[in-house]
Amino acid sequence: MKLYFLPGACQIGIHALLAEIGQPFEIEKAARPGTPEFEAYTQINPKGKVPALIRDDGSLLTEFPVIALYLARTNPERELIPTDIEGEIRVLEMLEYLVSTVHMQGYTRARRPEKFTPSESDHAAVRAQGLKIFQAGLDRAERQINGKDWLFETMTIADFALFYLEHWCVLNGIGSLGPSCQAHHDRLWSKVEIRRAVESELIT
Ligand SMILES: N[C@@H](CCC(=O)N[C@@H](CS)C(=O)NCC(=O)O)C(=O)O
Missing domain, CATH: 1.20.1050.10 (Glutathione S-transferase Yfyf (Class Pi); Chain A, domain 2)
Incomplete structure (x- = not known):
């Protein structure tokens, strides 16, 4: 898995969650609108935002609550969301x-x-x-x-x-x-x- 980030932005919550879960992951810097790198980043995440998670099958997941739910569900032994x-x-x-x-x-x-x-x-x-x-x-x-x-x-x-x-x-x-x-x-x-x-x- 790879997490795209902007230093100190809201993905620190997902980054902390990944660290807590302890499965291997990489991080890569995204780009802000108005920078020369932004166009290339929108090829990866068309929304141009962070957090963006590239899953092990190469697919993209965006939106903080959805990424967090995905990580909780795929790591059920960590009990990060109730099952009832x-x-x-x-x-x-x-x-x-x-x-x-x-x-x-x-x-x-x-x-x-x-x-x-x-x-x-x-x-x-x-x-x-x-x-x-x-x-x-x-x-x-x-x-x-x-x-x-x-x-x-x-x-x-x-x-x-x-x-x-x-x-x-x-x-x-x-x-x-x-x-x-x-x-x-x-x-x-x-x-x-x-x-x-x-x-x-x-x-x-
Ligand atoms: N609805 C998105 C919002 C993501 C969002 O707004 N992220 C901000 C960082 S905290 C961002 O990418 N800002 C870059 C920009 O708008 O230039 C989510 O829940 O993940």
């Missing part, structure tokens, strides 16, 4: 919320307001709107963890989506973490394989 329907849908519900709302609607507005409005005079308002959505997501996660180790009773793929959001918060000072989220972040970050994987993006 109620448990499964609650994990997917949280995963989807974290990626589609907290990241895409919240963090992206706070960090990249120009993606939402052409007018620079609107940027401050868009940023504020994004921060509100992002912080509401972190607060929701805080209440759900509420002193436990994970979002649910055991570690699941939803924890890896929360991890990248927490990591962005810690690194970029956007939003703030309550004590349960801070401990959750540190619990994953203290795993040597995860830290080594995420840090390798900066030197690859």
